[in-house]
Amino acid sequence: MSAPSLTRQRARVGWFLTLPALVVVAAVTIFPVAYSVAISFTRVGLTYDGLRVEDWTLSNYATMLGSSAWREALVFTLGYTVVTVAVELVLGIAVAVLLDRLEVGRGWLLALLLIPWSMITVVSAQLWGYLYNATYGAVTWGLGLLLDEPPVILGTPAPAITAMAVADIWKTTPFVAVIVLAGLVRIPAERYEAAEVDGAGAWRTFVSVVLPALRPVVAVAVLFRVLQAFGIFDLPFVLTQGGPGTATQSLAMLGYRALFHDLDMGMGAAVATATGLLVLGCCLLFLRVFRSHVDEAGEGGAT
Amino acid sequence: MALRRRSLLTAGVGVGVGVAALAGCGGGRGGAPDLARAAEVPRGEVTVRWWSFPMATGDGRDLRTLLIDAFRRHHPTITVETVDAPAVTDVSRAVLATAVAGGAASPDLYLGDVAWPAQFAHNALALPLDSVVGAGYWDAYPEPLVRAVGHAGDSYAFPFYVDQAYLYYRRDLLDRHGLAVPGSWEELAEAVRVVTRAGDAEYGLAFQGAVYEGLTANVAEFVADAGGAILDEEGTRVTLGGRSGERALTFLRDLVADGVAPRAVGTFREQDSTDAFVGGRALFLRNWAYVWGVVEAPDSPVAGRVGAVPRPGFADGAAAGHGCLGGWCNFVNPHSEQPGAAVAFARFCAEEEAQVIMMRNTSYLPALTAVRAGAEARRSSTPVLAAADEVRLVARPTGTPHYPQVSKALATHVNTLLTGGATPAEALAHARDGIAAALEGTAL
C-alpha cells in the first residue's frame, strides 16, 4: 500500500508539519549562534558605534587552550557531568519505578517532586548555600554532631564538589524520574507476563524487559541532562563562586565571566563555542553508543 | 547506522550559513557622543531614567525620592524616573554593558561601582566628563576617588557615595579583659589569644576570604599595610611582590593557621563575616561602613557593645589606617538622548546639597571632601562617619580596564592560600603571573 506516490505525499505532509518548528528555531537561534561563533575568531573592541571587529584571529582559542583555568574548568565540568548524570539516572529510574509501584499517595509524592524542579535555580542555590553555611548552616550543624571536626563544606575542594552535586541531584532527579515514568507506564503488560511465564525474577524482569523498553526515553533524558549539567552555572555562581581556589569553576562560569565581567566578547565566544563543540561531541558519542534513534529509517524501536 | 557523516554535514551547513555575512556586523549606531549637548541643561520638559537601587533612609523612605524632589526644585522641567537595578553588582554590570554596548538610550544615567570607570571608559560605555564640567571640578573630592573615576586622561563618573573599610570590635569583651583597642595587627592577634582562650569568643578576626572581589579588597589593604601596592599608578605593571607582598600573604596565611581567623574564612563574604560578628562569635570584624547600621540595629544582639576604628597597621610597617575605597558613582550613558539633563542630575547628586541630604538621612558616607571632613560629619555620633576622613583610602587595582581579570587572579590564588592549598610564596608567584597575563589581556 505504500505506493511511491503515497510515500511522496506523506513526506510532503511531513515537511509541512515539521516546518513551523524548524522555522521558529532557525529564525531565532541561527543568527545568535553564528554570530557568537564568528566573534570567537575575532578581536573585537567596543566603541561608541557599537562592536568593531579589529582583527580576525585564532588568538582567543590559543589563549584558551594554553590557560590552566580552562583546563581545570574542563576537567571539573566533565567529571561533574558524568557523576551527577549517572547518579541522577540511577536514582531517577529508582524513583520512577517506585512511583509506578506505589499504591498510596502517588499524586502527593509526584506533586512534591515537582517543587524542587520548578524552583528558581538561583533560589535553590541560595537555599543550599544557607544549609551549608559554615557558621549556622543546618547541614554543618548536623555534621558537627557526627564528626569531631566537621569540614568547612564549601571551603574544602572535595566536600564543596560533593555538596554542589547533592544540591543538583536534589533538584533534577525528579526531571529524570518523570521522563522515565512516562516511558515506564507505556510498557505493554504482555511483556511482563511473558517474562513471568519464563519464570524471570523481579530483577531479571527489570533488566531484560524494563530497561530495554526504556531506552528511547532514557536516551532523551540523559542527552538533555548532559546538556544542562555541562552548562552548569547558577549553582557554583551562588554557592562557591568557583572556589575554593578554582575547584568548582565550570566552563559556563568561565565563559560568563569573560563575556559579562571582563567584557571580552571574543574570548567569551571562544569558550562558549568550544563548550558547544565538546557537548556536541559527547552527545553524538552517547547516541552512537546508545544506538538510538538518529537513523534515517527511524525504525529503531525499543527492541 | 546511527549517525551518518552526511547528517552532520548537512546540519552544519545550516548553522554555518550566516557566518560569512557576519564580518564586522555590530550593534549600536550611536556615534561619538555630543559633549557640547551634554554640558547644556535642556529647556523643555524632559524625562531621564536613572538605573539605581533603593537606599533606605532612617525613617524608612528611599533616598532616591528625597534627591529627586530636591533636584526638581532647581530643575522643575526635568523628570527623573528610577529603574531598579539588580542587587548583585556583577549582574547589574552584565545588563548595563549589554544594553549600552548595544546602543540603548535608556537608562540615561546609571549608578555603577567605583571599580568600573577604567573598564567602562575603555569599552565606550560611559560619557567622558572632563570637557563637560571642567577638569578642576574633581578637586573637591578625595584624591584616590578622583583617580578611580579617571582613565587615560579623562573622567567618567560623578562620585555619589563612598564605602570604606573599618575594624569593628567588641568593646565589652576588650573591657572585660582590660585590653585596649589594638593599634597594630600584632596587638590584635594577642588580644584574640587572650579572649578566645578565656572562651569569650569563638573566633578572633572575621574578614572576607571567599573567591570574589571582596577578597581583592582585603588583600589590597594588607599589601598597603605592608608598604606595597598591587599595580603601579598607571595600572599597567604588577608591583605586588617582594617583601611587602610576602609579608601580607604570610600574615593572611598565619591568621588562619594560628586560629586568629576562623577556618571557614575562605568561604566568607560580607554577610557571613557580619553574621559571625553580630551573632557574638567573633571579637573583631573587618568590613565596610554599612555594617555599623547592622550591628546597631534594634534587634542586634551586640548593639551598644561595639566600636569601629580605622584598620590598624603592622607594628613596624607603613602607616596604619588603610581602608579599601568602595562606593558608587553616577555614569552617563553615551547614547542618552538627554545627556544634558542626565549630567545635570548626576552632577547634582555629587554636590553639596545632595551630599548633605544623604549624610543626614542615610548611613551612606558622602564623597564630597567638604561634607566628609566637615564639622557636621566629625561631630556625628556614628563613628564610621565621624572618622570618615581619617581612613587612608586604598584603591583596588582598578586603574586597568582588565580589573575583573586582575581581581580574579588575585582572589583565586589568595583563596587557595587561605584554604590551605598553597604556600605564601607559591600563591604570590601564581598571583603575579595571573595578574601579568590579565594586564596583557590574555587571562581567562
Added chain:
Amino acid sequence: MSRRGRRRTGVRRYLNPVTVGGLLLVVVTAAPLYWMAVTSFKSPVEAGASPPTPFPEDPTLDNYRHALDAADMGRYLYNSAVVCVSSTVIVLALALLAGYALARLPMRGRGPVMVGLLMISVFPVIAVVTPLYLVERELGLLNSHAGLIIPYVAFHLPFAVWMLRNSLLDLPRELEEAATIDGAGVLRTLRSVILPGAGPALFTAGVFTFAATWTEFLMALTLNSENDFRTIPVGIAIYGDRYQVPYGVIFAAAMAATVPVALLVLVFRRAVLSGLTDGAVKG
C-alpha cells in the same frame, strides 16, 4: 493491569519496601523545602542562629511584608504566568506536529534535522544573549512579553521535539495503519490515533518547558530590563543589596513564587498523574 493487580491488604498495604522507599523520598525531598519555609518566618537574627532552630521561636511575617513591599511581586507573577504559559502552549503545539512527522512520516533528511536541533541546544545560552539583544533591539521586541516568548519557544522546542519523536516511535503502528487503510489523512490520523497516545510525552515536555521558562534568568534579565516586564526570577534578584543576602526575604519571595504552582499541582494531582500515565498501553 496485572502488575498492579496483586493488591496488598491490611498492614502490608502500608508497610512494604515500596511505601518505605516512598517515605524516605518524601523526607529527603521535603527537608530542604521545610527549612526554606521555616526560615521565611524567622527574624534575621534567628535565621543566623547556631545551633539552628527547627521552627521559628518568634514567628514573624516581616519577611513577607518586605518581599511584597519592596518589589511588585504581583506584576512579576503575572508576567511570568503570561510568558511561561504562552511559551509552553506554543512549544507543545509545534513539537507535536514536528515530532509526529519526524517519527512516522517517510521524509528524507530526518537525521540532519534531529542533529541540527541538537546542535542548537548544545550552544551555551550565555553566548547567545548579547546577539539576541541586538536583534530584538532592531525589531523593537525588547521589554515585551513577545520578546521573551519567542526565544523561549525557540530554545525549548528542540527538547520537546526530541521527547515527542522518541516516544511516538514506539507507539504501535497497527492503529495508524488501520487509520490509513480507512482512508484517514495524516491530520486525522494525528488527531484520532497519535494525540491520545502522546499524553505522557506531551505532559513531560510541557512540564519541562514550563519549569525551564519559569526559572529562566539570564534572558529575562537582559531582554526585559524594565520593571513592568520583569519575571519572577529577575524580580527576586533585586532583593538585598550589594553585601547582604536577606535569606528570610528571599525565601519568603520564593515561597510566594512556589506556593501557587505547588497548590495548582496539588489540586490537580489526579489530572497530573493521569496526564503522565494515560496512554498507557493496555495489554
